Amino acid sequence: xxxxxxxxxxxxxxxxxxxxxxxxxxxxxxxxxxxxxxxxxxxxxxxxxxxxxxxxxxxxxxxxxxxxxxxxxxxxxxxxxxxxxxxxxxxxxxxxxxxxxxxxxxxxxxxxxxxxxxxxxxxxxxxxxxxxxxxxxxxxxxxxxxxxxxxxxxxxxxxxxxxxxxxxxxxxxxxxxxxxxxxxxxxxxxxxxxxxxxxxxxxxxxxxxxxxx
Numbered sequence: 001x002x003x004x005x006x007x008x009x010x011x012x013x014x015x016x017x018x019x020x021x022x023x024x025x026x027x028x029x030x031x032x033x034x035x036x037x038x039x040x041x042x043x044x045x046x047x048x049x050x051x052x053x054x055x056x057x058x059x060x061x062x063x064x065x066x067x068x069x070x071x072x073x074x075x076x077x078x079x080x081x082x083x084x085x086x087x088x089x090x091x092x093x094x095x096x097x098x099x100x101x102x103x104x105x106x107x108x109x110x111x112x113x114x115x116x117x118x119x120x121x122x123x124x125x126x127x128x129x130x131x132x133x134x135x136x137x138x139x140x141x142x143x144x145x146x147x148x149x150x151x152x153x154x155x156x157x158x159x160x161x162x163x164x165x166x167x168x169x170x171x172x173x174x175x176x177x178x179x180x181x182x183x184x185x186x187x188x189x190x191x192x193x194x195x196x197x198x199x200x201x202x203x204x205x206x207x208x209x210x211x212x213x
Contacts, residue, residue, distance in 0.1 A: 020088075021209050027082035031195055034075045038188055041068035045180050048173065058150040061176060065141040068184055069132040075191055076100075076121050079198055083107055083114050086202045114201040121194045124187060145176045 044064040050057060077100065084094040084103040087110070093102050107115035125132075135141050142150075149172055152160045160169070199206075 023085050027085050031078045034078055037071045056153045058146055062141050066135045069135050072125050072132055079121055117194055117198045124190050145172055148172055
């Protein structure tokens with residue numbers, strides 16, 4: 001022990017453990033930040049209006065819906081990075097294209113519970129993945145009721161008057177909010193629980209970090 005201390009090896013080991021703990025904590029923080037962004041988007045999507053804004057209500061709804069969809073898969077990606085960092089996989093391989101597959105394939109061998117949880121995370125976003133990919137690569141977010149709001153916000157008062165004979169603007173906005181909420185909100189607590197399960201699957205490793213500090 002004395003020789004190791006004199007040579008600096010003991011200090012090096014402590015430093016490596018501290019760096020490892022920091023890297024794991026950073027990955028967890030990144031996941032937490034992704035969830036905060038998702039919840040902020042949902043909060044804005046539940047607003048009835050955006051007073052003092054220079055933009056139309058439909059533009060706000062589209063913006064925050066797109067932000068939610070684009071951030072959704074970041075939770076899954078960051079969970080792969082957390083898992084890979086926890087089991088000391090190659091950082092450069094994790095962070096490049098195909099990194100998620102690299103992590104998952106190696107987890108299946110030695111950490112099947114973690115691999116299964118990550119698979120469930122991927123499955124949980126599958127219903128919105130098509131919408132997410134369209135927003136990322138093709139077009140902005142929209143739906144039929146949002147299109148009606150956009151038309152009513154336009155210069156034609158005649159169109160708005162005709163629509164309001166059938167349904168008020170407030171009711172249409174309510175339908176848009178409820179439609180988005182029914183598609184978006186349920187997925188967040190499901191993903192949150194799965195992330196908790198993923199972290200718990202590495203409990204033995206994390207406890208050893210605390211014990212050795």
